[in-house]
């Protein structure tokens with residue numbers, strides 16, 4: 118199996134604050150990897166190292182086979198990064214922005230026109246192509262950012278929290294685009310605070326907390342890690358809910374419910390369900406409040 122991203126024992130501190138404490142990640146070509154973690158977990162620092170913007174203190178990373186420290190020029194030619202390299206001029210239209218970026222990247226006029234039309238279509242921007250970017254919604258603006266970063270076709274795409282701050286409809290529209298990019302063969306590394314996003318898009322998910330990968334696997338593997346069914350207790354009158362992990366066996370569920378029965382108000386609702394990504398994240402990081410389930 119060929120890896121587009123290979124990260125080995127990557128370490129980084131800022132002063133005496135350890136931000137990455139030895140991270141290992143391997144992403145096969147053509148897959149989507151989601152790095153999931155709360156604010157301050159080290160996600161952006163990792164992306165910055167992998168995209169050559171920041172130097173690591175120790176360990177190594179290779180992108181498309183090139184070492185980020187020793188071959189940073191080759192790495193830059195192999196990647197797109199959304200948000201950071203994108204230079205959107207709000208006074209110009211999406212079409213003008215894209216045409217300009219195509220010309221700046223060395224395309225002749227006819228090719229720039231063709232590539233611009235292709236990107237406008239790929240990112241569902243054709244209808245608004247001739248409106249100034251400053252009139253766009255957050256979701257459209259994010260799509261322009263993404264389109265600009267993909268002017269030159271590169272094999273590896275980094276997306277740092279691509280849908281943070283977007284409403285549900287715009288988020289889903291961006292997910293469709295990300296899935297289409299994957300279908301075109303691009304390897305995608307994205308960071309997110311949204312469990313649902315990782316669940317929906319990623320082939321593999323790494324959960325990062327305090328600069329360490331606390332778990333890694335497919336969504337199904339991560340869910341399996343916390344065991345069997347979850348008992349969810351909700352009391353709408355008293356406005357609380359809590360979940361209790363079980364092994365999934367009838368004995369275990371029965372024992373837990375028997376133990377709780379005497380102490381619960383009679384109008385408490387009990388549901389037994391498969392664990393969600395949310396349960397997994399809470400179990401792994403003990404930081405439920407910092408991550409949203411969109």
Ligand SMILES: Nc1ncnc2c1ncn2[C@@H]1O[C@H](COP(=O)(O)OP(=O)(O)OP(=O)(O)O)[C@@H](O)[C@H]1O
Nearest residue numbers: 131134136154155156157158159160161162163310
């Ligand atoms: N250049 C820097 N100098 C000093 N500290 C930094 C620097 N960059 C990041 N940090 C610190 O490193 C920690 C991890 O930050 P990082 O931005 O990587 O986290 P994150 O997981 O991306 O969080 P967020 O979701 O908020 O972007 C934070 O405590 C941050 O304050």
